[in-house]
Amino acid sequence: MDTRSRIIEAARDLFWEKGYNATSVADILSRSQVNSGSLYHFFPGKQDVLVGVLAAYRDGIEAMLLSPAWDGIDDPLEKIFALLAHYRWQLVETDCLYGCPIGSLALELHEPDPIVRELLATNFSNWTGAVEARLVEAGARLPPDLDRRALAEFVMTAMEGGVMQARTYRDVAFFDRNVAAIRDHLAMLMERAKTAA
Amino acid sequence: MDTRSRIIEAARDLFWEKGYNATSVADILSRSQVNSGSLYHFFPGKQDVLVGVLAAYRDGIEAMLLSPAWDGIDDPLEKIFALLAHYRWQLVETDCLYGCPIGSLALELHEPDPIVRELLATNFSNWTGAVEARLVEAGARLPPDLDRRALAEFVMTAMEGGVMQARTYRDVAFFDRNVAAIRDHLAMLMERAKTAA
DNA sequence: GTCTATAAAAGGATAGAC
DNA sequence: GTCTATCCTTTTATAGAC
Numbered sequence: 428m429d430t431r432s433r434i435i436e437a438a439r440d441l442f443w444e445k446g447y448n449a450t451s452v453a454d455i456l457s458r459s460q461v462n463s464g465s466l467y468h469f470f471p472g473k474q475d476v477l478v479g480v481l482a483a484y485r486d487g488i489e490a491m492l493l494s495p496a497w498d499g500i501d502d503p504l505e506k507i508f509a510l511l512a513h514y515r516w517q518l519v520e521t522d523c524l525y526g527c528p529i530g531s532l533a534l535e536l537h538e539p540d541p542i543v544r545e546l547l548a549t550n551f552s553n554w555t556g557a558v559e560a561r562l563v564e565a566g567a568r569l570p571p572d573l574d575r576r577a578l579a580e581f582v583m584t585a586m587e588g589g590v591m592q593a594r595t596y597r598d599v600a601f602f603d604r605n606v607a608a609i610r611d612h613l614a615m616l617m618e619r620a621k622t623a624a
Numbered sequence: 625m626d627t628r629s630r631i632i633e634a635a636r637d638l639f640w641e642k643g644y645n646a647t648s649v650a651d652i653l654s655r656s657q658v659n660s661g662s663l664y665h666f667f668p669g670k671q672d673v674l675v676g677v678l679a680a681y682r683d684g685i686e687a688m689l690l691s692p693a694w695d696g697i698d699d700p701l702e703k704i705f706a707l708l709a710h711y712r713w714q715l716v717e718t719d720c721l722y723g724c725p726i727g728s729l730a731l732e733l734h735e736p737d738p739i740v741r742e743l744l745a746t747n748f749s750n751w752t753g754a755v756e757a758r759l760v761e762a763g764a765r766l767p768p769d770l771d772r773r774a775l776a777e778f779v780m781t782a783m784e785g786g787v788m789q790a791r792t793y794r795d796v797a798f799f800d801r802n803v804a805a806i807r808d809h810l811a812m813l814m815e816r817a818k819t820a821a
Numbered sequence: 822g823t824c825t826a827t828a829a830a831a832g833g834a835t836a837g838a839c
Numbered sequence: 840g841t842c843t844a845t846c847c848t849t850t851t852a853t854a855g856a857c
Contacts, residue, residue, distance in 0.1 A: 430822075430823085444734060445734055445735075446645065446732055446733075446734055448643070448645035448646055448732075449645055449734070451849075451850060451851085452850070452851060452852080453849080453850075453851090461823090462823060462824055462825080463824090463825090463826095463851095463852080463853090464822080464823060464824060464825080464853090464854090464855095465822065465823055465824085467851095467852065467853075468822060468823080469822095471852095472851075472852075473850095473851070473852090524734060524735060525734065526731075530731065530788060531731045531732070531734075533788055533791065533792045534723075534727065534728045534731040534732065534788055534791070535643055535645075535728070535731065535732040536643075537641060537642055537643055537646070537721060537722065537728075538642075538721060544792065544794070547792050548792050548793050551789065551792055551793070574801075577801045577804070577805065578805070580789060580798060580801055580802065580805075581782075581785075581801070581802060581805040583785065583789070584781060584782055584784075584785025584786060584788075584789070584802050584805075585778075585781055585785065586785075587781075587784065587785045587788055588778075588780065588781025588782065588783075588784045588785045589781060591727060591730055591731055591781075591784055592748060592777060592780070592781070594730065594731070595730045595741065595744050595745050595748055596745050596748070597741070601777060604771075604774045604777055604778070605777065605778060605781050607774070608774065608775070608777075608778040608781075608809075612805075612809050612812075615809075615812040615813075615816070616812075618812075619812070627840075627841085648831075648832060648833080649832075649833060649834080650831085650832080650833090658841090659841060659842055659843080660833095660834080660835090660842090660843085660844095661835090661836090661837095661840085661841060661842060661843080662840065662841055662842085664833095664834065664835075665840060665841080666840095668834095669833075669834075670832095670833070670834090
């Protein structure tokens with residue numbers, strides 16, 4: 428793999444594992460087996476590596492996240508729960524240490540440069556947009572006047588809040604209960620769609 | 625105010641504004657108008673200041689958060705929305721820069737010392753417990769078999785997820801839509817309680 | 822593009838007088 | 840308990856040869 432990609436990949440993992448501020452440039456160099464001169468050849472500074480990482484998440488959402496999560500699943504609403512299951516799997520794999528990398532960075536960086544904030548928001552929007560599209564596909568199973576974008580944002584909230592609590596308590600059951608709550612929420616909306624029809 | 629309290633207060637504000645890692649001991653000294661020697665007289669190190677801040681949040685939840693938020697409000701379910709409104713007010717006051725201090729720290733600190741993680745979890749539990757108690761007070765307005773603890777966790781999720789998105793987009797409307805969703809969720813549960821009766 | 826060495830600053834923490 | 844001065848490490852970033 429080329430040097431620039433090795434840097435991005437190492438930084439992506441380190442930011443996920445330790446956060447942005449707790450990761451030093453030396454950490455990135457050591458993990459990627461790259462020398463200081465090379466990193467600063469590709470990136471003006473550490474924050475530009477972060478920009479590269481966030482752009483990689485943005486460009487890879489389909490191939491790295493959505494496609495794997497939705498493989499073999501047809502039902503649009505079950506695709507949403509498959510996406511949530513993907514985060515659950517990550518939590519279990521890491522003993523509830525690491526959750527959503529974007530969410531963690533979004534809360535860690537309190538006054539990020541506009542370009543960083545913009546990329547965080549874009550990553551959120553792409554995720555929400557993908558969920559919204561599944562809710563649109565669900566068609567008449569959901570109330571016709573339902574704001575599907577807002578519901579997609581609420582699904583994201585359930586994921587991020589579930590991850591936050593599961594990580595803090597080191598117990599995936601907190602995530603599970605939040606997923607159950609959002610499942611109940613969808614069930615009640617479908618009930619509403621039925622009775623209104 | 626005594627020196628130790630000044631340090632805790634300054635650190636609390638700085639951790640809220642910038643996060644833990646982005647706050648230096650020098651920042652705390654400058655904000656609290658305390659000298660290095662005094663800080664290290666009261667605290668073995670920076671992390672112990674964090675422990676003090678988290679303990680202060682824990683001990684102050686009633687006086688600093690719940691009592692002010694619930695002043696003049698009798699309805700238990702409206703108390704929950706008043707609590708959410710408190711976070712909304714904080715977002716508006718800070719142009720959506722700062723949200724829930726505990727949530728931010730919980731996601732920033734990836735592998736905190738056990739004592740720190742324990743305090744984060746305790747703060748979450750106390751918050752959730754307060755909301756749970758209001759849901760219990762709501763009695764028969766909610767389904768009898770409803771897991772009120774799990775619902776309280778879901779309310780917390782809505783708050784944290786709403787704060788995260790509002791901050792990232794610098795737009796409080798993201799918070800509002802999440803609150804509206806949780807209000808709708810409660811409304812549907814109350815409907816369920818009615819039809820089951 | 823890559824290498825080593827190093828600068829320049831910031832960081833956490835300590836010493837010892839008062 | 841408080842003060843100033845300072846140590847030592849880490850951190851980001853640069854220089855300049857190859």
